[in-house]
Amino acid sequence: MPQIKKSDEKFDVVKYFLQLLEDDKDMSSGIAAIKTLLMILEKKQFGTIHILHTTMREAVAAMRKTDLSIAAIVSAGELFCRFITLSLDDKHMEECRQIMLNRGKIFLTKLLNSRQVISQQAQRFISDGCRILTHSRSRVVLNALIAASKNKKSFHVFVTQGGVGNSGEEMVQDLQAAGIDSTLILDSATGYVMESVDFVMVGAEAVVESGGIINRIGTYTMGLCAREMKKPFYVLAESFKFSRLYPLNQRDLPNEYKYSRKHLNDVSKVHPLVDYTPPAYITLLFSDLGILTPSAVSDELIKLYM
Amino acid sequence: MREQPLKEVTQLIHAIKMGLVEGSYSITNKTLDIFKYIIMSKSWQSADALMQIVRAQSRIMQAALPQETVTSNIARRILKLTREEFDLLQAKVQHFADDSQASLSLHKLVTQTSENSVSVDYSIPQQGLREALLDHLQEVETELETSSENISVQAEEHIHSSEIILTLGHSRSVENFLKRAIKKRQFLTIIVAECAPACRGHNLAATLANEKNVEIIAIPDAAIFAMMSRVNKVIIGTHSVLANGGLRAACGAYTVALAAKHYSVPVIVLAPMYKLSPLHLCEQDAFNMVGCAEDVINYDSLPARDAKVYSPKFDYVPPELVTLFISNTGGHAPSYVYRLLTELYHPEDLEL
Numbered sequence: 278m279p280q281i282k283k284s285d286e287k288f289d290v291v292k293y294f295l296q297l298l299e300d301d302k303d304m305s306s307g308i309a310a311i312k313t314l315l316m317i318l319e320k321k322q323f324g325t326i327h328i329l330h331t332t333m334r335e336a337v338a339a340m341r342k343t344d345l346s347i348a349a350i351v352s353a354g355e356l357f358c359r360f361i362t363l364s365l366d367d368k369h370m371e372e373c374r375q376i377m378l379n380r381g382k383i384f385l386t387k388l389l390n391s392r393q394v395i396s397q398q399a400q401r402f403i404s405d406g407c408r409i410l411t412h413s414r415s416r417v418v419l420n421a422l423i424a425a426s427k428n429k430k431s432f433h434v435f436v437t438q439g440g441v442g443n444s445g446e447e448m449v450q451d452l453q454a455a456g457i458d459s460t461l462i463l464d465s466a467t468g469y470v471m472e473s474v475d476f477v478m479v480g481a482e483a484v485v486e487s488g489g490i491i492n493r494i495g496t497y498t499m500g501l502c503a504r505e506m507k508k509p510f511y512v513l514a515e516s517f518k519f520s521r522l523y524p525l526n527q528r529d530l531p532n533e534y535k536y537s538r539k540h541l542n543d544v545s546k547v548h549p550l551v552d553y554t555p556p557a558y559i560t561l562l563f564s565d566l567g568i569l570t571p572s573a574v575s576d577e578l579i580k581l582y583m
Numbered sequence: 584m585r586e587q588p589l590k591e592v593t594q595l596i597h598a599i600k601m602g603l604v605e606g607s608y609s610i611t612n613k614t615l616d617i618f619k620y621i622i623m624s625k626s627w628q629s630a631d632a633l634m635q636i637v638r639a640q641s642r643i644m645q646a647a648l649p650q651e652t653v654t655s656n657i658a659r660r661i662l663k664l665t666r667e668e669f670d671l672l673q674a675k676v677q678h679f680a681d682d683s684q685a686s687l688s689l690h691k692l693v694t695q696t697s698e699n700s701v702s703v704d705y706s707i708p709q710q711g712l713r714e715a716l717l718d719h720l721q722e723v724e725t726e727l728e729t730s731s732e733n734i735s736v737q738a739e740e741h742i743h744s745s746e747i748i749l750t751l752g753h754s755r756s757v758e759n760f761l762k763r764a765i766k767k768r769q770f771l772t773i774i775v776a777e778c779a780p781a782c783r784g785h786n787l788a789a790t791l792a793n794e795k796n797v798e799i800i801a802i803p804d805a806a807i808f809a810m811m812s813r814v815n816k817v818i819i820g821t822h823s824v825l826a827n828g829g830l831r832a833a834c835g836a837y838t839v840a841l842a843a844k845h846y847s848v849p850v851i852v853l854a855p856m857y858k859l860s861p862l863h864l865c866e867q868d869a870f871n872m873v874g875c876a877e878d879v880i881n882y883d884s885l886p887a888r889d890a891k892v893y894s895p896k897f898d899y900v901p902p903e904l905v906t907l908f909i910s911n912t913g914g915h916a917p918s919y920v921y922r923l924l925t926e927l928y929h930p931e932d933l934e935l
């Protein structure tokens with residue numbers, strides 16, 4: 278029986294996590310969270326599963342405290358904890374750890390590949406000469422658009438500024454660097470451009486159990502506009518963003534999702550950062566599990582957490 | 584290297600193009616016969632080789648007949664069958680990790696032990712595969728044969744006495760379904776939209792009129808909206824069902840569905856399982872087909888000289904407008920179609 282050692286080396290969860298994101302700007306916070314958790318599994322010794330679980334939960338809690346959007350961290354963390362429970366057999370603790378590490382690596386490579394898989398699926402939907410509207414900056418959407426442009430498709434992308442932070446501007450720069458025609462528009466111009474686009478393609482911070490999405494504020498407005506003008510509304514999201522929430526309206530979203538940490542004490546005067554788009558407004562979800570209808574999402578989640 | 588079509592495949596393509604083989608059912612049946620012939624032939628030694636032949640032949644059919652999705656559907660069924668049988672036989676020889684759920688899922692993503700459990704080596708020759716496949720092919724054939732019957736037995740659950748039913752064109756499933764309903768229920772009124780320019784609705788109206796105890800009304804397509812206010816149920820067939828639950832149905836189906844929506848009339852679509860196709864509506868060019876324009880305006884008529892005439896064959900009906908699908912296995916909501924598809928086909932076979 279291996280002894281319970283109090284952390285063999287001091288391992289600063291938050292520092293490692295932030296460092297990962299710092300080193301690779303293109304990394305999603307969900308992936309970074311899973312990498313961090315895997316690192317803990319590797320670095321530390323655990324006497325019992327219970328200790329392992331609490332350590333993991335503490336680590337997730339620590340990462341939640343960083344000033345990043347927490348949706349992906351929460352869902353990835355939960356997926357990872359589920360992954361631990363599912364890999365338990367009545368084996369020796371050290372054996373279990375090896376199995377987990379082994380599985381974890383495979384799991385991670387799969388997740389790292391998911392963006393490629395998604396952009397591959399989206400290719401057939403981006404036709405030559407089409408006009409696309411997207412909201413702010415999403416790495417998955419960017420990836421898919423660049424892949425399409427490499428496939429010798431020419432199309433035009435409208436990008437909204439995306440409110441606070443102006444990340445839409447960054448998106449336009451990225452698109453133009455890849456040689457894709459793009460226009461930066463005001464968030465309030467969504468309704469104006471909607472009639473001229475062929476479809477809407479957005480990313481997501483989290484996909485909830487109903488099949489709806491949580492994404493940067495303004496996505497819901499875009500969904501409403503798209504529905505009114507009968508334009509398809511496509512969402513690109515990796516499967517680790519599937520989370521176990523079932524919001525019925527905007528108010529149902531937990532405050533940690535909606536506001537940055539410094540405002541959590543008093544949210545009455547600040548603006549929310551994300552909104553919830555119900556499944557009724559989403560045409561299809563592209564994920565690494567395939568092209569899903571919103572109702573397929575809950576099926577996937579039930580299969581996993583049952 | 585370009586794949587060469589088999590003689591049987593060329594013959595079938597020719598027959599379909601000439602209109603000698605018509606209707607999804609007979610096309611599916613004929614395609615299944617070809618695949619059965621391929622399985623029986625000695626040209627393959629391993630599951631992998633068989634799958635390659637099946638893929639190649641169905642690709643040829645797909646290219647020649649882009650609108651007939653049933654040929655690819657049945658090919659996908661055969662591929663899935665081959666995989667399953669092979670796995671089963673392999674499992675008998677060597678102990679195999681349970682791979683009962685072949686489809687991709689979050690659950691599998693999390694629990695997978697090693698990379699190679701995903702990809703099975705199909706190139707090993709396997710004793711008894713041919714026999715097992717032929718055995719199961721029999722099941723598929725029976726399913727195909729009984730599909731129309733299995734759909735029509737559900738008629739009583741959906742049609743009640745003195746109801747007014749509207750249908751469009753002439754679908755064989757709908758014909759059997761309605762005949763069954765007429766036998767079981769009294770005072771039905773059936774409105775048949777003719778579905779111009781082919782006007783196959785006339786045939787349906789004529790066949791149904793032979794039955795007793797029923798009132799048949801044939802109407803022009805333009806009168807669909809006008810009649811809809813008094814209709815209790817719309818029952819239509821479809822050419823194929825897409826992955827999102829949308830329909831690719833005869834031109835005019837969208838009109839019917841929209842009118843039904845306006846008056847909140849339920850739309851029931853009869854679709855046997857072989858019409859379920861894992862495709863999404865994205866390649867607009869391949870989606871529709873234009874038919875012969877002669878039926879719309881005679882070539883020798885005066886306006887034909889200057890007018891541009893189109894006669895599209897299909898309509899896309901979005902899933903929101905469909906209330907219920909009735910297949911040979913029961914009734915399903917459009918949002919459930921994706922689930923049926925994961926049961927029916929293997930995810931790796933979606934692209935042939």
